[in-house]
Amino acid sequence: MAVRYELIKECKRTKARLGRLHTPHGVIDTPVFMPVGTQATVKAMTPEELKEMNAEIILSNTYHLFLRPGAELIREAGGLHRFMNWDRPILTDSGGFQVFSLGPLRKISEDGVTFKSHLDGSTHFMSPERATEVQTALGSDIIMAFDECTPYPSTREYTVAALERTTRWAARCKEAHIRDDQALFGIVQGGMYKDLRERSARELLEIGFPGFGIGGLSVGEPKPLMYEMLDYTIPCLPGDKPRYLMGVGSPDCLIEGVMRGVDMFDCVLPTRIARNGTVMTSSGRVVIKNAENARDFRPLDEECTCYTCRNYSRAYIRHLFKAEEILGLRLTTIHNLYFLLTLMTKVRRAITEDSLPELRNDFFAKYGYELEDF
Amino acid sequence: MAVRYELIKECKRTKARLGRLHTPHGVIDTPVFMPVGTQATVKAMTPEELKEMNAEIILSNTYHLFLRPGAELIREAGGLHRFMNWDRPILTDSGGFQVFSLGPLRKISEDGVTFKSHLDGSTHFMSPERATEVQTALGSDIIMAFDECTPYPSTREYTVAALERTTRWAARCKEAHIRDDQALFGIVQGGMYKDLRERSARELLEIGFPGFGIGGLSVGEPKPLMYEMLDYTIPCLPGDKPRYLMGVGSPDCLIEGVMRGVDMFDCVLPTRIARNGTVMTSSGRVVIKNAENARDFRPLDEECTCYTCRNYSRAYIRHLFKAEEILGLRLTTIHNLYFLLTLMTKVRRAITEDSLPELRNDFFAKYGYELEDF
Numbered sequence: 001m002a003v004r005y006e007l008i009k010e011c012k013r014t015k016a017r018l019g020r021l022h023t024p025h026g027v028i029d030t031p032v033f034m035p036v037g038t039q040a041t042v043k044a045m046t047p048e049e050l051k052e053m054n055a056e057i058i059l060s061n062t063y064h065l066f067l068r069p070g071a072e073l074i075r076e077a078g079g080l081h082r083f084m085n086w087d088r089p090i091l092t093d094s095g096g097f098q099v100f101s102l103g104p105l106r107k108i109s110e111d112g113v114t115f116k117s118h119l120d121g122s123t124h125f126m127s128p129e130r131a132t133e134v135q136t137a138l139g140s141d142i143i144m145a146f147d148e149c150t151p152y153p154s155t156r157e158y159t160v161a162a163l164e165r166t167t168r169w170a171a172r173c174k175e176a177h178i179r180d181d182q183a184l185f186g187i188v189q190g191g192m193y194k195d196l197r198e199r200s201a202r203e204l205l206e207i208g209f210p211g212f213g214i215g216g217l218s219v220g221e222p223k224p225l226m227y228e229m230l231d232y233t234i235p236c237l238p239g240d241k242p243r244y245l246m247g248v249g250s251p252d253c254l255i256e257g258v259m260r261g262v263d264m265f266d267c268v269l270p271t272r273i274a275r276n277g278t279v280m281t282s283s284g285r286v287v288i289k290n291a292e293n294a295r296d297f298r299p300l301d302e303e304c305t306c307y308t309c310r311n312y313s314r315a316y317i318r319h320l321f322k323a324e325e326i327l328g329l330r331l332t333t334i335h336n337l338y339f340l341l342t343l344m345t346k347v348r349r350a351i352t353e354d355s356l357p358e359l360r361n362d363f364f365a366k367y368g369y370e371l372e373d374f
Numbered sequence: 375m376a377v378r379y380e381l382i383k384e385c386k387r388t389k390a391r392l393g394r395l396h397t398p399h400g401v402i403d404t405p406v407f408m409p410v411g412t413q414a415t416v417k418a419m420t421p422e423e424l425k426e427m428n429a430e431i432i433l434s435n436t437y438h439l440f441l442r443p444g445a446e447l448i449r450e451a452g453g454l455h456r457f458m459n460w461d462r463p464i465l466t467d468s469g470g471f472q473v474f475s476l477g478p479l480r481k482i483s484e485d486g487v488t489f490k491s492h493l494d495g496s497t498h499f500m501s502p503e504r505a506t507e508v509q510t511a512l513g514s515d516i517i518m519a520f521d522e523c524t525p526y527p528s529t530r531e532y533t534v535a536a537l538e539r540t541t542r543w544a545a546r547c548k549e550a551h552i553r554d555d556q557a558l559f560g561i562v563q564g565g566m567y568k569d570l571r572e573r574s575a576r577e578l579l580e581i582g583f584p585g586f587g588i589g590g591l592s593v594g595e596p597k598p599l600m601y602e603m604l605d606y607t608i609p610c611l612p613g614d615k616p617r618y619l620m621g622v623g624s625p626d627c628l629i630e631g632v633m634r635g636v637d638m639f640d641c642v643l644p645t646r647i648a649r650n651g652t653v654m655t656s657s658g659r660v661v662i663k664n665a666e667n668a669r670d671f672r673p674l675d676e677e678c679t680c681y682t683c684r685n686y687s688r689a690y691i692r693h694l695f696k697a698e699e700i701l702g703l704r705l706t707t708i709h710n711l712y713f714l715l716t717l718m719t720k721v722r723r724a725i726t727e728d729s730l731p732e733l734r735n736d737f738f739a740k741y742g743y744e745l746e747d748f
Contacts (some may be wrong), residue, residue, distance in 0.1 A: 044700040069693040083683045311459045319443040326418040
């Protein structure tokens with residue numbers, strides 16, 4: 001088995017659980033946040049920097065790698081791990097989300113999706129078989145089924161059709177899945193309909209997968225609705241398999257997701273806002289370019305022990321951003337990833353100590369979630 | 375004395391010399407190449423990365439720091455070393471070169487130069503006294519006199535006038551120089567006129583400085599002419615003081631400069647071309663974006679032991695450049711700086727072993743200097 005989920009502990013006061021995900025490239029402590037390396041690099045970071053901040057697994061995007069540099073080239077390089085010099089676990093998505101997001105540039109049939117590259121307009125075809133083949137060539141530890149992500153809002157009719165296709169395509173992905181050292185996860189869809197979430201989970205369970213993505217959330221719906229959908233969906237999933245909430249990465253959503261039983265998360269949020277000069281701190285969001293930071297010689301976050309906070313002032317980082325220096329966004333990226341990864345370490349410790357609700361309340365009070373949001 | 379030059383050995387076969395420059399922030403082995411950190415950061419690098427590649431001293435630019443974030447802010451931060459988290463020696467230029475390069479945006483008088491900022495068009499004044507004050511606030515270990523760099527080509531008349539002003543301004547800089555923990559270097563001008571180079575050196579020697587910049591070279595003249603000027607200038611300088619050839623940094627010029635008695639160099643070349651995807655290797659220049667590198671899984675330079683060459687292939691770095699990923703230019707910047715710094719280590723060893731001419735010939739033959747140039 002490519003991936004084995006080991007349940008360590010279930011929280012007595014919430015649905016949170018502590019686990020270990022055993023993969024060919026190492027063991028991951030869950031709940032876990034996965035930094036995103038879309039184009040075979042977590043933007044602006046080296047693998048060593050990611051390891052120093054305790055990143056245990058990263059995500060990379062099949063759609064982007066398929067188009068550039070191409071899966072065959074990465075296979076020739078010895079696989080994605082070797083190509084990008086990352087020897088810890090990698091999860092790749094299926095490209096479904098990106099392909100469906102192309103809007104007028106794609107055409108869907110039962111067979112798959114014909115689409116035009118966002119890079120050069122060239123025409124390509126992606127299907128459950130092709131997405132699985134590409135991920136086979138990449139050699140990631142966890143690969144995802146090719147699904148149809150329902151946008152928000154969607155009619156019940158559309159949501160049912162997408163769900164049914166997702167189920168049929170999941171079966172085809174499983175059929176196309178050949179590498180024993182890779183685990184194929186199915187993806188639960190069903191939009192914002194309770195019974196459709198239950199149906200999607202049930203159908204995927206019948207096919208059988210070693211883990212489950214929860215897709216179609218964090219697509220524009222209000223957060224309470226997302227939490228409600230998690231409350232419906234997770235009880236439908238087996239306790240001995242990991243649950244991965246796709247595309248979610250704000251601190252509040254991580255905590256709320258964990259409390260509802262989510263084991264894995266990924267999101268570009270921490271790295272993307274970092275490159276724009278916005279950082280997460282224990283007392284809320286800081287926009288580094290703001291004039292108030294010009295002569296502020298304190299670190300980004302006085303409670304933080306990341307490389308950036310140990311060595312640089314807000315004034316210096318602001319200068320770097322004003323001067324458009326690359327080191328600026330390196331420092332904020334390091335800080336934001338460290339902030340989320342450290343938050344997850346605290347979350348795991350809180351599950352161990354049965355104090356997750358207190359961690360949540362303390363965090364939210366200091367962070368000021370009533371007042372602001374990412 | 376802020377800076378003391380210790381002559382370790384003179385080459386028997388060339389004018390090269392091995393030395394140590396003692397500064398308040400550590401000892402520098404010479405001949406040395408100084409990476410350039412224009413805006414209080416060596417572009418795309420952390421201080422730790424620079425240390426890992428054995429950078430002993432960096433250069434920063436007074437003109438840029440004066441405009442942004444301002445010298446007073448850096449003084450408040452505890453000086454440039456602390457502001458940018460670099461605890462090894464720093465040399466700052468005077469801003470003269472940049473101010474004179476502004477062309478129509480500047481007006482020169484005997485008192486100083488009035489100029490408009492390239493950032494926002496605001497009007498500023500720089501003079502020998504002001505340039506020295508700014509560098510005093512920055513707290514660099516070596517500060518440079520405010521000079522007038524003669525462009526190439528220049529008439530004898532203009533060159534004489536610039537030389538004379540440079541001498542008068544050097545005296546004013548010395549007068550304004552107050553910190554014992556900073557060494558003020560004079561700058562030899564004189565364009566491409568042998569007797570004017572000699573005169574400039576003589577006049578600066580009369581004022582008295584602990585080290586000398588050689589300015590107005592590498593400003594567009596043919597390299598043989600630059601070497602000829604070095605042959606004239608260096609014998610006019612005292613043997614117990616360091617000699618710094620300003621703005622020079624191609625591998626061939628470093629070697630040729632050392633053989634003529636130069637101790638210090640700086641240049642944006644390795645970092646600038648790196649960001650455009652051009653790397654220096656032991657067998658010549660490589661343009662990483664070229665199609666021939668698409669499936670080349672060898673390192674940039676098979677003889678190199680830098681972080682980049684130990685961990686990444688040409689194919690991967692090319693992918694990063696094609697995908698406009700920041701890690702790409704980080705990796706090429708690391709490689710190019712390591713390449714030049716390692717070349718200087720080899721040069722120092724060759725002086726020790728009396729084999730500098732052989733190193734030069736071997737390097738040039740492999741690098742292919744007959745065929746190409748940076």
